[in-house]
Every structure is written in C-alpha cells, then in structure tokens.
Amino acid sequence: MRVRPSGLVPKIGKIYVDPKSPAIECQVIDVSASGACLYVQGSAPIPKRFTFLHGSVRKSSRLVWEKGRKIGIQF
Template identity: 85%
Template sequence: MNDKRRYVRVRPSGLVPRAGKIYADPKSPVMECQVIDVSAGGACLYVAGQAPIPKRFIFLHGSVKKSSRLVWERGRKIGIQF
C-alpha cells in the first residue's frame, strides 16, 4: 500500500499527551477527545459524547491550540487538518 501522507504521523506515547479538546468558539461547550495519532498537518481523534462535531473548530492538545477543520468522520473517530 502506498501511503501518500504529507507529514509523518506520531502516535501518542509518554511524551505526547493522549487527551485533547475541541470547541467551535469560546462560548460553545468543550468536547473531550482522545488523540489517536498526530502530525504537523493534522490528527486522528476519537471524540467523546454524542454532540454533533463542528466542521471548523479549535483543537487543544497539551499547550498547543490549533485552528482546525473536519476532513473525515467515521462515527466518533475523525480526521482533522490544521
């Protein structure tokens, strides 16, 4: 299989936090998520809860805050691009 990714993926370990958060705007509720893998250009997340996942949102991961967009969605597992 030929993987044509632009960036190398990193799976969370002891040095990369597994927990993250997303929110659409400062007044919207925060949604907890688990980071499955992350790269310089995006991430794969599992989003907790049943609330609809916004198309554009802020992704918080450790001390990093990234403006992000939803690229794909399979149930509660999503791919995002920063």
C-alpha cells in the same frame, strides 16, 4: 508521517467550537505536523471548523473525514 502519542505527549485533547459552548473532549489516536486522528467523546456534533487544544498548543482546525466518533482533522 503520523505517530502514535507516547511518552510525554498528551493523549487527551479538546475541541472548542465557540467561547459559549463547552469543550468537547477527545482521545488523540495519532498526530502529525498537519493533522490528527481523534476519537470524540459524547454525542455532540462536530463542526467543520474549530479550535483544537492539544497540551498547551491551540490550532485552528477543520474536519476532513468522519467515521462514527472517529474523525480526521487538518491543522
């Protein structure tokens, strides 16, 4: 079950492709134990695999679907 972030859940996340590249900022639309729906800022391409930082939690993630700048990821 996905839930919309509320209360103390951060609404902003970051995508890290590799240590040499700048982080890609994103808005967390909803999140579950196994994945999330994000709105990605800017125009940088989204790789198939990356590290997602949400609050203080880092998760190895993969891109599942993409519709414009809105993406679905799986942890």
